[in-house]
Amino acid sequence: MRLVVDENLPYVREFFGRHAELQLMPGTAITARDLEGADGLLVRSVTRVDAALLQNNTSLRFVGTATIGTDHVDQSCLAERGIHFASAPGCNADSVVDYVISSLLWLVAEQGLQLRDQCIGIVGVGQVGGRLARRLQAYGCQLLLNDPPRAVAGDTGLVDLDALLEAADIICLHTPLTRAGESSQPTFHLFDEGVLSRLAGKVLLNAGRGAVVDQQALLRLLQQGQAPALLLDVFEGEPLLDASLIDQCLLATPHIAGYSLEGKSRGTEMLYQAWCAFTGQTVCQSLPQLLPAVAIDQLHLDVACSPEEACRRVAHLCYQPLMDGWRLRQALKHSKDSAAVYQQLRKDYPVRREFASLPVKAASEQQASALRALGFAVTNEW
Ligand SMILES: NC(=O)c1ccc[n+]([C@@H]2O[C@H](COP(=O)([O-])OP(=O)(O)OC[C@H]3O[C@@H](n4cnc5c(N)ncnc54)[C@H](O)[C@@H]3O)[C@@H](O)[C@H]2O)c1
Numbered sequence: 016m017r018l019v020v021d022e023n024l025p026y027v028r029e030f031f032g033r034h035a036e037l038q039l040m041p042g043t044a045i046t047a048r049d050l051e052g053a054d055g056l057l058v059r060s061v062t063r064v065d066a067a068l069l070q071n072n073t074s075l076r077f078v079g080t081a082t083i084g085t086d087h088v089d090q091s092c093l094a095e096r097g098i099h100f101a102s103a104p105g106c107n108a109d110s111v112v113d114y115v116i117s118s119l120l121w122l123v124a125e126q127g128l129q130l131r132d133q134c135i136g137i138v139g140v141g142q143v144g145g146r147l148a149r150r151l152q153a154y155g156c157q158l159l160l161n162d163p164p165r166a167v168a169g170d171t172g173l174v175d176l177d178a179l180l181e182a183a184d185i186i187c188l189h190t191p192l193t194r195a196g197e198s199s200q201p202t203f204h205l206f207d208e209g210v211l212s213r214l215a216g217k218v219l220l221n222a223g224r225g226a227v228v229d230q231q232a233l234l235r236l237l238q239q240g241q242a243p244a245l246l247l248d249v250f251e252g253e254p255l256l257d258a259s260l261i262d263q264c265l266l267a268t269p270h271i272a273g274y275s276l277e278g279k280s281r282g283t284e285m286l287y288q289a290w291c292a293f294t295g296q297t298v299c300q301s302l303p304q305l306l307p308a309v310a311i312d313q314l315h316l317d318v319a320c321s322p323e324e325a326c327r328r329v330a331h332l333c334y335q336p337l338m339d340g341w342r343l344r345q346a347l348k349h350s351k352d353s354a355a356v357y358q359q360l361r362k363d364y365p366v367r368r369e370f371a372s373l374p375v376k377a378a379s380e381q382q383a384s385a386l387r388a389l390g391f392a393v394t395n396e397w
């Protein structure tokens with residue numbers, strides 16, 4: 016059996032090597048020709064899987080994407096051709112939540128505020144938004160949650176978008192990208208000029224998909240000084256980036272919120288499990304056997320800092336999003352080819368581990384409970 020695989024899937028040889036012949040290549044370079052005679056295709060979000068890619072292919076039986084988002088895959092086209100499809104729901108959700116918490120702890124400290132005192136609106140309360148809500152709620156933040164599809168399905172504790180926009184200090188976007196015809200609540204340009212113009216003085220963080228925000232409208236509002244403060248991990252039109260937008264963000268990163276080692280590797284593992292189930296093979300590899308030990312064995316905190324200070328220090332030791340923002344700005348200063356910059360930074364992304372991988376010993380019960388709430392592996396007995 017032959018699988019065509021995006022080379023940016025960690026541990027793909029370890030998982031699939033003994034089950035199939037692998038043809039590794041850059042995800043952006045995969046063509047219909049490469050798929051001739053292949054049994055399976057494993058991609059990330061940068062490969063558009065549609066009628067043009069599948070053309071007259073008669074050999075493909077399985078397509079998998081090692082990502083949460085599936086907007087790059089034409090699933091009805093796969094279904095029409097009887098090709099099995101698998102994605103990796105939730106694989107990097109904790110990585111995105113770590114990214115959001117680390118970014119917000121930085122932001123509020125810059126503003127002389129406390130995260131605990133903020134009212135945070137979460138739009139899209141699925142794997143990412145739901146886990147973010149659980150951590151922030153345990154930490155003590157006031158939350159407003161918006162998710163119309165879940166409201167229709169009977170979930171409680173949700174508010175409408177108007178109420179959220181009105182009251183939240185910080186708005187975090189975690190919806191999929193859907194268009195009219197695909198969903199009764201499409202998210203394409205959900206944050207259009209009308210919505211964005213209500214956000215002046217607030218903070219907007221988008222770690223969902225770029226086109227949920229109307230980027231041209233956002234640029235117009237920035238010009239008028241009427242835009243929210245921006246923390247953006249995703250952009251409309253990726254891989255192309257608008258350097259002027261990036262310059263005006265408090266934090267801009269090249270779609271790496273989900274790029275923890277655990278998050279990316281879980282995506283490969285989930286596809287491996289789906290492939291084994293599809294082909295009737297036995298699962299004989301698992302991620303804990305492959306992941307390296309964390310570089311820090313145990314972190315001991317000093318007694319003399321507040322719970323929020325402790326959380327900020329530990330979060331930024333584990334992962335500092337400002338470094339990703341700095342790398343993007345530096346690279347764009349030296350190159351006009353924003354797509355190449357975007358692709359290179361993501362390809363060479365440094366190893367980053369999730370909060371939960373870091374054992375921390377707190378100096379007080381208050382520190383311990385704050386750290387635990389935000390997702391760290393606290394080793395104290397309290
Ligand atoms: N930046 C990154 O690195 C990164 C990483 C992972 C996922 N993502 C993106 O984040 C999205 C969400 O991930 P997830 O794992 O939480 O997905 P999910 O499917 O578990 O949850 C998405 C939630 O959004 C809700 N939703 C749909 N339409 C909505 C609307 N119009 N308004 C409000 N809510 C709406 C859904 O009902 C669902 O509860 C993914 O689809 C992906 O595009 C980005």
Ligand SMILES: O=C(O)[C@H](O)[C@H](O)COP(=O)(O)O
Pocket residue numbers: 023058059060061081082083084085107270271272273274
């Ligand atoms: O949807 C996802 O899982 C994320 O957006 C993921 O991090 C995208 O990474 P990519 O496939 O673009 O490497």
